[in-house]
Amino acid sequence: MKIAMLEPLAVSAECLEREAEIFKKAGHEVFLTLKPLLDSQKLEAAKDADVLIIANSPLPAGLLESSPKVKMISVAFTGVDHLPAAEVKARGITVSNSQGYATIPVAELVFGAAITLLRNVIPCDAAARAGKTKDGLVGTELYGKRLGIIGFGAIGRSVAKIGQAFGCETVAFDVSLEGEAGSLVEGTKILELDDILATSDIISLHVPLTPQTRGLIGKEKLGLIKKTAVLINMARGPVVDSQALADALNNGDIAGAALDVFDVEPPLPLSEPLLGAKNTVLTPHIGFASKESMVRRAGIAFGNISAWLAGEPRNVSI
Numbered sequence: 001m002k003i004a005m006l007e008p009l010a011v012s013a014e015c016l017e018r019e020a021e022i023f024k025k026a027g028h029e030v031f032l033t034l035k036p037l038l039d040s041q042k043l044e045a046a047k048d049a050d051v052l053i054i055a056n057s058p059l060p061a062g063l064l065e066s067s068p069k070v071k072m073i074s075v076a077f078t079g080v081d082h083l084p085a086a087e088v089k090a091r092g093i094t095v096s097n098s099q100g101y102a103t104i105p106v107a108e109l110v111f112g113a114a115i116t117l118l119r120n121v122i123p124c125d126a127a128a129r130a131g132k133t134k135d136g137l138v139g140t141e142l143y144g145k146r147l148g149i150i151g152f153g154a155i156g157r158s159v160a161k162i163g164q165a166f167g168c169e170t171v172a173f174d175v176s177l178e179g180e181a182g183s184l185v186e187g188t189k190i191l192e193l194d195d196i197l198a199t200s201d202i203i204s205l206h207v208p209l210t211p212q213t214r215g216l217i218g219k220e221k222l223g224l225i226k227k228t229a230v231l232i233n234m235a236r237g238p239v240v241d242s243q244a245l246a247d248a249l250n251n252g253d254i255a256g257a258a259l260d261v262f263d264v265e266p267p268l269p270l271s272e273p274l275l276g277a278k279n280t281v282l283t284p285h286i287g288f289a290s291k292e293s294m295v296r297r298a299g300i301a302f303g304n305i306s307a308w309l310a311g312e313p314r315n316v317s318i
Contacts, residue, residue: 001028001029001050001051001309002028002029002030002031002048002049002050002051002069003020003023003028003029003030003031003049003050003051003052003053003305004031004045004046004049004051004052004053005030005031005032005033005045005052005053006033006037006042006045006046006052006053006054006057006059007033007036007037007053007054007055007056007057007076008033008034008035008036008055009053009055009076009294009297009298009301010289010294011294011295011298013032013034015295015298016032016034016298017032019298019299019301019302020032020302022302022306023302023305031045031049033045039060042059042060042063043060043062043063043066043067046063046066046067046070047066047067048067048069049067049069049070050069050070050071050072051070051071051072051073051074051305051308052067052070052072052073052074053073053074053076053301053302053305054073054074054075054076054077055075055076055077056077056079056082056265057082058082058083059083059084064084064087064088064091064093070091070093071092071093071094072093072094072095072096072305072308072313073088073093073094073095073096074096074098074301074302074304074305074308075095075096075097075098075301075317076098076101076297076298076300076301077097077098077288077297078097078098078099078101078102078208078288079097079208079209079236080095080097080317080318081208081209081210081236083095083318085318088318089318094308094313094316095316095317095318096304096307096308096313096314096315096316096317097315097317098297098300098301098304098315099154099300099315099317100154100296100300101288101293101296101297101300102155102287102288102293102297103154103155103158104158104290104292104293105287105288105289105290105292105293106155106158106206106234106287106288107155107158107159107162108162109234109260109283109286109287110159110162110204110232110234111142111159111162111163111166113232113234113258113260113281113283114142114202114204114230114232114258115142116258116281117230117232117255117256117257117258117279117281118139118140118141118142118202118230119139119140120137120138120139122281123137124137142163142166142167142168142202143166143167143168144167144168144169145168145169145201145202146168146169146170146171146199146200146201146202147159147160147163147168147169147170147171147200147201147202147204148171148172148173148191148196148197148199148200148202148203148204149163149170149171149172149173149188149196149204149206150172150173150174150193150196150203150204150205150206150207150216151173151174151205151206151207151208151235152172152173152174152176152177152185152188152190152206153174153206155206155234156172156174156204156206157186157188159204159206160172160186160187160188161186164187164188168202169189170187170188170189171188171189171190171191171195171196171199171200172185172188172189172190172191172196173190173191173192173193173195173196174190175212177190181195193221194221194224197221197224197225198224198225198226199226200225200226200229201226201228201229201230202229202230202232203225203229203230203231203232204232204234205217205231205232205233205234205235205239205240206234206235207235207236207239208235208236209235209236209238209239213236213239214238214239215238215239215240215241216239216240217231217233217239217240217241217244217245218240218241218244219241219244219247219248222241222244222245222248222253222254223248223253225248225253225254226254227252227253227254227255228255229254229255230254230255230256230257230258231245231254231256231257231258232257232258232259233257233258233259233260233261234260234261234287235261236261237259237261237262237263237264238263240259242262242263242272242273242274243273245257245273245274245277246273246274246276246277247273249274249277249278249279249280250276250277250278252278255279256279256280256281257274257277257279257280257281258280258281258282258283259274259280259281259282259283260282260283260284260285260286260287261285261287262274262285265285266284266285267284268284300315
């Protein structure tokens with residue numbers, strides 16, 4: 001059997017060799033890469049492969065058609081919306097994601113972003129460098145704020161736990177919990193989406209990108225948010241209407257926003273409306289990426305292959 005890695009996983013060669021060793025000892029061929037591959041190189045590596053390892057880049061056009069032996073794809077990423085789901089299903093290919101590897105770094109970044117917004121860290125930094133004082137820049141605390149979490153899976157629940165440690169009141173919405181409004185889940189009150197938007201001081205998004213969540217936070221939903229509230233998106237960019245959010249920020253209809261994800265992967269085009277929006281903290285999709293999480297991700301990605309070979313596929317996501 002051949003296992004072909006089509007994207008680097010941001011770990012050392014030593015880490016990759018450790019993960020691949022069990023397969024090599026079993027007589028399998030393993031193709032590893034530490035550098036990004038051209039589409040032509042991906043096509044060549046995959047043409048006789050049984051298993052592919054990818055991260056968050058789409059497959060080159062025609063790759064699956066030219067790789068008839070592929071029966072399993074291990075995705076070193078949480079989302080799988082960059083795969084051609086219909087074609088994968090039609091070919092009977094098992095797809096496993098690496099859910100769980102990024103829970104810790106994403107949840108931590110939420111609070112780095114929240115504190116940066118609430119305490120005006122970026123304008124304070126600029127003031128200090130310009131020889132100015134804190135005048136006009138005194139911010140607010142996390143303590144006592146209502147933290148609204150939209151998407152209450154593993155990351156959302158981790159955000160709630162950390163928020164509670166900061167003294168926040170945590171409320172959440174998740175489609176899987178509809179009908180349970182008013183109940184408590186792990187110390188977090190379940191509310192309807194509009195109630196969370198209208199009453200929260202901090203709103204943190206943690207939903208997958210689906211046809212139902214695409215554009216979920218648009219002009220109408222933004223209009224429900226308090227002018228003193230901040231929005232944090234560590235989920236997927238298209239969940240939020242970027243132009244509508246930029247307009248709301250520039251018009252003072254929302255106090256601030258922190259975004260780690262956008263309609264396209266960074267580098268962002270100069271036409272991105274949020275680049276010129278007021279009171280924003282923008283990061284180039286770093287939420288999932290810590291040194292520790294990259295090692296964790298590699299372990300899950302290779303572990304998914306072992307589970308599939310044993311006839312017990314896990315983390316199946318398509």
